[in-house]
Amino acid sequence: MDIFQMGNALAQNTGLRIEHGVSLKKYTSLHIGGPAALFATVHTLPQAQALLSAAHELSLPVLLLGGGTNLLISDEGYEGLAVSLRFAGCAIADDGLSVTVGASVPAAALVDHLVHAGRQGLEFAAGLPGTVGGAIAGNAGCFGSSFGEHLQRATVLDAQGNLLEITDPAWFRFAYRHSRLSEELALIVDATFQLQDGDTAELCQTAQSHCHTRRTKHPGKHIRTAGSYFKNLPPKNPGEWRRPAGALLDQVGAKQLHVGDAAVFEKHANIFINRQNASAKDVLQLEALLQARVYDAFGERLEPEVRFVGRRPHHRR
C-alpha cells in the first residue's frame, strides 16, 4: 500500500480529514521542518483512539504534536502520520487538592489557574511554553521541580489506541527531562496533579518572579526558539544540583556562534534561535560544533534536550 492509499484508509476508518505533505514548520516554535507524509488534527478522545488504532493497523509511525515547543523537525519532514493534538473541552477541573486537566491545556494557563486558586505545587512552571501533555511527556521542569513529581494519575492511549487509566505514576518512568513516552508512543489525554494548600498572594508572587526571570533571560515570544537546547549535566557528587550546560557553553564562546540562521541567543548560551530561515541542518551543525567545543575544553558530552524528529542529514559537517 502506498502512502496515498494509507491516507485514504485512515480517512475511511476514522472519518477524519487526512492531509498530505503539510509543512510542519508552523507547528513548531523553532519554525523549522519539512512536510509530514500524512497529517491529521484530533479534537476528541474517540478521534484520537480511532486514529491511533488505524495507524497501528497500517504500521504507520506516528508523531504527536502538542505545542511544538520542544521539537526540531528534519528538513526532509516526517515519513509517517503527524497528529496535532487539539483536544476541545479540556477544561481544568478542581477537586480539593487534586486538579484534572486536559492534555491540550497550555501549561502556563494551568499554573495561572492554580496559583489564583491557592493551590501550591506547579508554580515552578509559570510561563512555561507548550501544553500539559508535552510537559508530562518530556517531564518538563525548572527552578528545581518537574511535572512528574506532581502527577497523580493520567488517562493515556497506548500505541494501539487502547485506553489506559494510569494510577501509578511509576508507569511513566520519569527521569530528568525524560519519561517512558520519550521512548515509546502513547498519548496523554488528561492528567491529575496532586497539590497542596497555599497562600494565593505568595504563590502569585513566586509565579510572577519566575515569569520575570523568563522574560529577562529567555528570548521574547516573537523569537523562534525551543528553549534550552542541551540538557544540564549530571551532578559531580550525589545529592548536588545538575550543572548548567549554559555555563560551559558560555566559556567556549557559544554566544558568538551561528550556522546560517541558527544562532545562539545573545543572553543565554544554551538557547538556540532561528533568526529567520534556519534549516534543521543548520541547527544540527551548530549542535555538533558546540558539543565538540565543550568536549575539547572540558571532556563533557552535551546531550540535546530538544527532541529531533525525522531523518538526519547524511553530512552533518
Ligand SMILES: Cc1cc2nc3c(=O)[nH]c(=O)nc-3n(C[C@H](O)[C@H](O)[C@H](O)COP(=O)(O)OP(=O)(O)OC[C@H]3O[C@@H](n4cnc5c(N)ncnc54)[C@H](O)[C@@H]3O)c2cc1C
Ligand atoms: C522559550 C522557551 C522556554 C522553555 N523553557 C523550558 C523550561 O524551563 N523547562 C523545560 O523543561 N522545557 C522548557 N522549554 C521546552 C518546552 O516548553 C517544554 O518541553 C514543553 O513542556 C513542551 O510541551 P509541548 O506541548 O510544546 O510539546 P511538543 O514540543 O509538542 O512535544 C514534545 C514531546 O512531547 C510529546 N507530546 C506532546 N503532547 C503529548 C501528549 N498529549 N501525549 C503524549 N506525548 C505528547 C511529543 O510527541 C514530543 O515527543 C522551553 C521552550 C521554549 C520555547
